[in-house]
Amino acid sequence: MKMERRNFLKLFGASAGAATLGLAGCASTPGAAGAGKKVVVVGGGYGGTVAAKYLRMMDPSLEVTLIERNDHFISCPFSNLYLGGILPDLSSLTIKYGKLAANHGIKFVQAEVTGVDAANHTVSTSKGVFPYNRLIIAPGIDFRTDEIKGYDETAMPHAWKAGPQTLRLRQQLEAMKPGGNVLISIPLTPFRCPPGPYERASMIAMFLKQHKPGSKVIVLDANPDIVSKKGLFLKGWKKHYEGIIEYRPAKRVTEMNAKGMAVLVEGLEEVKGAVINLIPPQKAGAIAHAAGLVGPDKRWCPVNPTTFESTVQKDIHVIGDACIAGAMPKSGYSANSQAKACAMNVVALLVGREVTDLSAINTCYSFLSAKEAVSVTGVYKANKDKGTIEAVAGTVAVSPDLSEVEALYAQSWIKNILVEMSS
Ligand SMILES: Cc1cc2nc3c(=O)[nH]c(=O)nc-3n(C[C@H](O)[C@H](O)[C@H](O)COP(=O)(O)OP(=O)(O)OC[C@H]3O[C@@H](n4cnc5c(N)ncnc54)[C@H](O)[C@@H]3O)c2cc1C
Known part of the structure; x- marks a missing residue:
C-alpha cells in the first residue's frame, strides 16, 4: 500500500x-x-x-x-x-x-x-x-536447528545474531577463491528482520563484485517470493548485480552436509557453495x-x-x-x-x-x-x-x-x- x-x-x-x-x-x-x-x-x-x-x-x-x-x-x-x-x-x-x-x-x-x-x-x-x-x-x-539435519553453525554460519558469527562469515568470504558461489538460505517467515536476508544478498554481491570476479550469490528462499520491499530489491539487483545474484524462490533447506559444503532442499535437491550462510528457522x-x-x-x-x-x-x-x-x-x-x-x-x-x-x-x-x-x-x-x-x-x-x-x-x-x- x-x-x-x-x-x-x-x-x-x-x-x-x-x-x-x-x-x-x-x-x-x-x-x-x-x-x-x-x-x-x-x-x-x-x-x-x-x-x-x-x-x-x-x-x-x-x-x-x-x-x-x-x-x-x-x-x-x-x-x-x-x-x-x-x-x-x-x-x-x-x-x-x-x-x-x-x-x-x-x-x-x-x-x-x-x-x-x-x-x-x-x-x-x-x-x-x-x-x-x-x-x-x-x-x-x-533457532529451530532441529529442523535442519546435520546442523553445524561453525561450517555454515548464520550470522543472524551479530558477533562471532558475523566475523566468521566475513572471514569465510575473504578466504573464498574467486569464482566460487555463496549460498544464502532464508527460512520461512516469521523471522527476525524480513528485509535482512535480501540486504545481505546485496551486500555480499557488492563484496564479490569488487573482490571475487566470477563469483555469484545464490539465494535459496524457503518463501514463495521476496518477503519485503520486493520491487526495490529487484530493481537494485538489476542495476548493480545483474548476473551476480541468482534468486530461487520456494527452496526450503532441510539438511546440510558440512564436509561436502552442500545443502539439501526438501531433503532432495543438493546445492553446493564455497561459502554457505544458512539462516535457520x-x-x-x-x-x-x-x-x-x-x-x-x-x-x-x-x-x-x-x-x-x-x-x-x-x-x-x-x-x-x-x-x-x-x-x-x-x-x-x-x-x-x-x-x-x-x-x-x-x-x-x-x-x-x-x-x-x-x-x-x-x-x-x-x-x-x-x-x-x-x-x-x-x-x-x-x-x-x-x-x-x-x-x-x-x-x-x-x-x-x-x-x-x-x-x-x-x-x-x-x-x-x-x-x-x-x-
Ligand atoms: C542481519 C540483520 C539486519 C537487521 N537490520 C535491521 C534494521 O536495519 N533495522 C531494524 O529495525 N532491525 C533490524 N534487524 C532486526 C533486529 O536485530 C532485531 O529485531 C532486534 O535485535 C530485536 O530486539 P530484541 O530486544 O527482541 O532482541 P535482541 O536485540 O537480540 O536482544 C536480546 C538480548 O537478550 C539477551 N538474552 C537472551 N537470553 C538471555 C538470557 N537467558 N539471559 C540473559 N540475557 C539473555 C541477549 O544476549 C541479547 O542481548 C536486523 C537483524 C539482522 C539479523
Missing part, C-alpha cells in the same frame, strides 16, 4: 505526540506510587535497554534491574554493511551498559537468566535470584520457552497488544522479536517502539493508572550498494477486539526508489538508536 510522505508525517506526528503526552503525564507525577516496586528486565538488546530506561524515566521511584548475559551488545542492524566491506569492523555497532545504568539508576547485572518462577515472582540467574512485581522479557530469538529466545511463555504454536509469545503482558503468564511482559506483535515486523525499531509502550503501561499497572492505547512506529532501512538504501515504514495500533496489532490503514509504504538520501537517514537512525540504548 502506498502513502504520501505528507500523510505519513501527519500520522507519525500524531503518534509521537501521543507518546510525548504519555511521558509528560508520568513525569509530572514522579513516582511515589511506584516506590519500592521492582521491575526486572531480561535482555539488554533493542527492546530491553529501552524498556529499562523508560521505566526509570517515567517513574524514578521504581527499582529496575536489567539482566543480560554479555557485558556488551552488538547490533544486527548494519552488520550486513560489515559483510559488504562498508564497515571495517563491528566497533561502531557495539554498545556497553555502564552509561545507561549510571544515567538512569538502573541496576545492571551481567548474568545468564536460567528460569522464571511465575507463581513466586522470581527470576533465577547464574548470579542469584531476583524478585519482581512485574517482569519484562526481551530475549530476542533462538526461528523461535523466541530459549528463556521465553523455559518460562512457559510461548503459545500454541510452540514458537512465539502471545501478548496483550496494549500492555505486552503475556496472555499465558500474569505480570510478565514480552517485547521485541520474541512476542507475537501482529502486523509489526520483528525489527529493532519495532522492539524500541514496543519497549516504550510497554514501559509506560507497566508503570500505569503498577500504580493503578489507566493504560494507554498502543501507537507505535517502525521503519526498516536496507542498503543496496555502498551509497544507496531503501526503506519501509508503518504506523501500528492495537485492535483490542481482535487482540492483535494492526497497521493503521494507508501508513505502510516503501521509499520511492534507491536513494542516497535514504542511506543518510539510515546512518542517522543507527547512530541515534544506539545512543538511545546506551545512555
